[in-house]
Amino acid sequence: MNWVYPRIIAHRCGGALAPENTLAGLRKAAEHSYRGVEFDVMLSGDGTPVLIHDETLERTTDGRGRVDETSDAELARLDAGGWHGAQFAGEPVPSFGDAAELCQALGLWANVEIKPSRGHEAETGRKVALEARELWSGLPPPLLSSFSLEALAAAREAAPELPRGLLVVEPPADWLKRLRRLDCLSLHCSRRHFGRRLLDEARRAEVPLLVYTVNDPDDAMQLLRSGVAAVFTDRIDLLPDWPA
Secondary structure (H helix, E strand, C coil): CCCCCCCEEECCCCHHHCCCCCHHHHHHHHHCCCCEEEEEEEECCCCCEEECCCCECCCCCCCCCEHHHCCHHHHHCCCCCCCCCHHHCCCCCCEHHHHHHHHHHHCCEEEEEECCCCCCHHHHHHHHHHHHHHHCCCCCCCEEEECCHHHHHHHHHHCCCCCEEEECCCCCCCHHHHHHHCCCCEEEEEHHHCCHHHHHHHHHHCCCEEEECCCCHHHHHHHHHHCCCEEEECCCCCCCCCCC
16 A cells, blocks of 8 residues: 555644634644644636635635635635634635645645536646646655546646546445545545445555544554554644654
8 A cells, every 4th residue: 555644634733623725724733743734725706716615605714605716805805714713813715835835844644535516527636746746846755646547637637647536425335446546545435435345445445544533542553553544634633643
C-alpha cells in the first residue's frame, strides 16, 4: 500500500473545533499538532477557487444565494465564522491560494476535495488542479479528491502528475475499474459502508483505503490497525495524530 501521508486527517480544516473550510480551522488543526487537513474547493461567480462546502451560502456564512453566482468582492464581505461562535466572527471565505499559503506556513499536508457546483464539474476540476500545481510548485503536492468523475478526469488532464482520490459514499461494484480509469491513488468511502470485504479488495489491489468521518477514538484506532490507510475526523480534540 503506497500511502506516505498523514493517517488521521482533520475534516474540513479544523473539524468540530472551528468553522469549517476557514483559515481559523487550519490554525486549529495545527494547534492540535495535526499534520494533515481536508477541505472543499468550489468556484465563485468569478471562477475563483474558494473554500466552501455547500453550493449555497446560507449554512456557513451570513450571505444568501449560490456560490457560483456570487462575485469575489461579495464573498470577501461575508462572515464565514460567526455561526460557529463569537470568537470566529468576521472569519472570511478563504481563497484556495490563501489556504495553500497557510498550509505551507503551518506544515500541513492537504487533501483538497474538488467540490463543483452543478454544471461546473470539468471547469472546477481543471482550475483546481492547475492552481494546485502552481501553489505547491516545488513542494510535496496535495491529494485531489472528488465525488465527481468528470471533475477528476479534468484534473487528470490538466495536471496528471498530481495524486488523486476517488471519493464515494458506498463503493460501487466497479469501484476499482473507475479508480484505474482515472489513475487515482486512493479510494475514500463513508464509515457506514466500510467493511472487511472492501478492505480486503483494496489490499489485494494495493489501493489505499480512506474512511470518513470517524469521530470515536477507539473506532479510529481499530480501523487504522486493521489496515485502513487514513481516517478523516471532526474530533481533533479526541484523536491524536497517528504516526505515518
